[in-house]
Amino acid sequence: NSDFTYCNEIIKEFENVVRKPVTKPSSVYYTGVDLGTAFIVVAVLDEHFRPIAGEYRYASVVKDGMIVDYLGAIRIVREMKENLEKKLGTELKYAAAALPPGTFDLDSGAIKHVVEGAGFEVTNLLDEPTAANAVLKIKNGAIVDIGGGTTGIAIFKDGEVVHVADEPTGGTHFSLVVSGAYKMPFEEAELYKRDQKNHREILPILQPVIEKVSSIITRHIKDYDVKEIYLVGGTCCLTGIESIIEKRTGLPTRKPQNPMFATPLGIALNC
Ligand code: ATP
Incomplete structure (x- = not known):
């Protein structure tokens, strides 16, 4: 089972690029948008699946896993996208997002629309634990x-x-x-x-x-x-x-x- 080596390594790299993005161009950018009750986190990986930029913001647009401030959520994700694009000098086109387990029927449309509303094309919607396990x-x-x-x-x-x-x-x-x-x-x-x-x-x-x-x-x-x-x-x-x-x-x-x-x-x- 997990010895956390990869997990701790990629998280450390992410913390570093949140402070100082890597500006080396990449042939492709993979973006993850995590819309949470307390924080919105956007993570960007390069062609080798290594973190190159990221941002997080304290926001109250989601409650108990459900989006309660739809327009606020779009505005914040759009701002974060634009900030990251400025830092990286490139357009971020694609993103994946996730939902709490068991809420797909209730809320997957809303999350997708927020990420699309912010200007991304959504490539994948997955559940949060499955996402976490990609790292663990x-x-x-x-x-x-x-x-x-x-x-x-x-x-x-x-x-x-x-x-x-x-x-x-x-x-x-x-x-x-x-x-x-x-x-x-x-x-x-x-x-x-x-x-x-x-x-x-x-x-x-x-x-x-x-x-x-x-x-x-x-x-x-x-x-x-x-x-x-x-x-x-x-x-x-x-x-x-x-x-x-x-x-x-x-x-x-x-x-x-x-x-x-x-x-x-x-x-x-x-x-
Ligand atoms: P949810 O998954 O419920 O929608 P979320 O995605 O916003 O919420 P996280 O970003 O994983 O959740 O965690 C947010 C919570 O973590 C907040 O309650 C925040 O106060 C708490 N938190 C963040 N940093 C710390 C810390 N250093 N010590 C204790 N709690 C912390």
Whole structure:
């Protein structure tokens, strides 16, 4: 199963190109658009499937996996596309996008229209855990994607997805807990939570909500032979979250160095 070598390497390269894009021309560009509850991430890969540019923005255009601000979403993705095109000196024509597991019937049209509305031709729409697994490359186990609004779970057996679920608990709930505990406005609590310096202090406060996520995971994996849990999604940046989940589920639980970028990079790899 995954030793995270490739995953950590490609994520590190992506973090570098977000700061400083690679301007060497490529014969083709693969773009992934990840529209999330908390962040919109656009990742661009070159002809060798290596990251060359990327951007992410905090935005509230999606709620619980559904687009709630359609025009806002188009505007932001278009702006990000134009910024990246300026940096790369080329037009980005094609993009792939992803949806939380199990929401294809509900929302695939909306996501596609946003990405098209921003000026891309959509080459692929895939589910988020499948995207994440393009980077993690696991054959067996559960990928748990704890995002802003939801927790997505996908169980893999011999490289195939055998069960998916998406439950409405995620980082937004973590921020609400911090906001309540510290009597801080939500936006302030959100920033306080994201700052790694505060992780040790807030972990005990967040323990009950992490245990809730763990019970969701346990419920979904109980009928399957899952031996390992792999964490992705921005909320898994929280230092120590993996230990609580491991203890509660009783299963070895691992995460890449920066779990926030596995899905957007996986989307771009599937463009
Ligand atoms: P969803 O998948 O639910 O639609 P999303 O795609 O926006 O949401 P991600 O970008 O994977 O989700 O994660 C966003 C969440 O991660 C937010 O709640 C954010 O506060 C949290 N997050 C991001 N960075 C950190 C950090 N350093 N520490 C703790 N939480 C973080």
